[in-house]
Amino acid sequence: MTPITIIGAGLGGLVLARVLHIHGIPAVVYEADVSADARTQGGMLDIHDYNGQLALKAAGLFDEFTKIIHRGGEASRVLDPRGTVLLDQPDDDSGIRPEVLRGDLRRILLDSLPGDTVQWDRKLANVRALGDGRHELTFADGSSVTTSLVVGADGAWSKIRSLLSDAKPEYVGTTFIETYLLDADARHPASARVVGGGALYALAPGRGIVAHRETDGVLHAYVALTKPKDWVANIDFNDANRAKARVAAEFEGWAPELRALITDGETAPVPRMIHALPPGHRWQRVPGVTLLGDAAHLNPPDGEGANFAMLDGAELGKAIAAHPDDLEVALTEFEEAMFIRSADAAAEAARTYAICFNDEHAPRALIALFTGAETILS
Numbered sequence: 001m002t003p004i005t006i007i008g009a010g011l012g013g014l015v016l017a018r019v020l021h022i023h024g025i026p027a028v029v030y031e032a033d034v035s036a037d038a039r040t041q042g043g044m045l046d047i048h049d050y051n052g053q054l055a056l057k058a059a060g061l062f063d064e065f066t067k068i069i070h071r072g073g074e075a076s077r078v079l080d081p082r083g084t085v086l087l088d089q090p091d092d093d094s095g096i097r098p099e100v101l102r103g104d105l106r107r108i109l110l111d112s113l114p115g116d117t118v119q120w121d122r123k124l125a126n127v128r129a130l131g132d133g134r135h136e137l138t139f140a141d142g143s144s145v146t147t148s149l150v151v152g153a154d155g156a157w158s159k160i161r162s163l164l165s166d167a168k169p170e171y172v173g174t175t176f177i178e179t180y181l182l183d184a185d186a187r188h189p190a191s192a193r194v195v196g197g198g199a200l201y202a203l204a205p206g207r208g209i210v211a212h213r214e215t216d217g218v219l220h221a222y223v224a225l226t227k228p229k230d231w232v233a234n235i236d237f238n239d240a241n242r243a244k245a246r247v248a249a250e251f252e253g254w255a256p257e258l259r260a261l262i263t264d265g266e267t268a269p270v271p272r273m274i275h276a277l278p279p280g281h282r283w284q285r286v287p288g289v290t291l292l293g294d295a296a297h298l299n300p301p302d303g304e305g306a307n308f309a310m311l312d313g314a315e316l317g318k319a320i321a322a323h324p325d326d327l328e329v330a331l332t333e334f335e336e337a338m339f340i341r342s343a344d345a346a347a348e349a350a351r352t353y354a355i356c357f358n359d360e361h362a363p364r365a366l367i368a369l370f371t372g373a374e375t376i377l378s
Helices: 011-022 052-058 062-066 102-111 189-195 229-233 240-251 256-263 305-322 327-357 364-371
Strands: 004-007 027-030 044-046 076-079 085-089 099-101 124-131 134-139 144-147 150-152 170-181 199-204 207-213 219-226 270-276 289-291
Touching: 004 011, 004 144, 011 027, 011 052, 011 102, 011 305, 044 102, 052 062, 052 305, 062 102, 076 364, 085 364, 099 102, 170 240, 170 256, 170 327, 189 207, 189 219, 189 256, 199 327, 207 240, 207 256, 207 327, 219 240, 219 256, 219 327, 229 270, 240 256, 289 327, 305 327, 327 364
Parallel strands: 004 027, 004 150, 076 199, 150 289
Antiparallel strands: 044 099, 076 085, 124 134, 134 144, 170 219, 170 270, 199 207, 207 219
């Protein structure tokens, strides 16, 4: 029988492993990637003082976190399609939501764990309930383990979720096409200037460009289009130039420095169809298994997903540490609080998504959200 088993070495699963470790409770994390560096880990994350930062404090890693903050990254600006700046908020160094690279954050979590905690290249193939809260996990390499607690931290398409719920993520109607401009200050100065030092939001009804300045002059953009699945499927993203041209055609008349975030992309554009679980997703208590992060409550992106995944991991770890001899009490306590927290987060994520991509007032509705000036919509 293995100790506590965590499926997925994302931020939520690693925070859980770390909190358990500092309480002297062993856990093993099984991850499908062959190594920590097998793929890029995404872009900038704003880590909030009311969830993500609390999780890092519970993990004893807040000081390490402050060393990887991207100074200036809290700046944000909102533009209209012509490139007119409608809102420009500088980084006030308040520490309320500092920006870090996801990969850097994952690294400090990995470095904080004993070297054998994460088992790489262990893709979960099947999970089977054995009764009495025990589960058998079988991996793609043919190996298997039995555990008294399995935690699904395995993201949107979680295999563990099926033990608890029939819910599956549904396409929300918007696809993000991911692009990168490298060494932007030297090679793409107009786009670098328009993005500024932090985040850029250029929005119109049904479409938008959201970009972040990362370290080393990298501009990382998500080009959002509200389109049916078939529209996305009919673009050959293996032909990078044609794909960029097809996406850029949806932004005809937009400022050249904004369209360049699409046309001048230096990596192949990657479509990311946005999915969500039903708002208020929950399940009846099943012995020996639970979920956290996107596996439990997948929402449209609004800057909260990673934060709540880490908070879930920290709260679950603390609950287990408080009730080490009665895991069912710990899981019940964790889930009841998470269900309330995640229902509120789902409602807020839906509102933010609608404001950004489905609102006739875009981008002014986003400015109202940022500033609280609801009268801006009148």
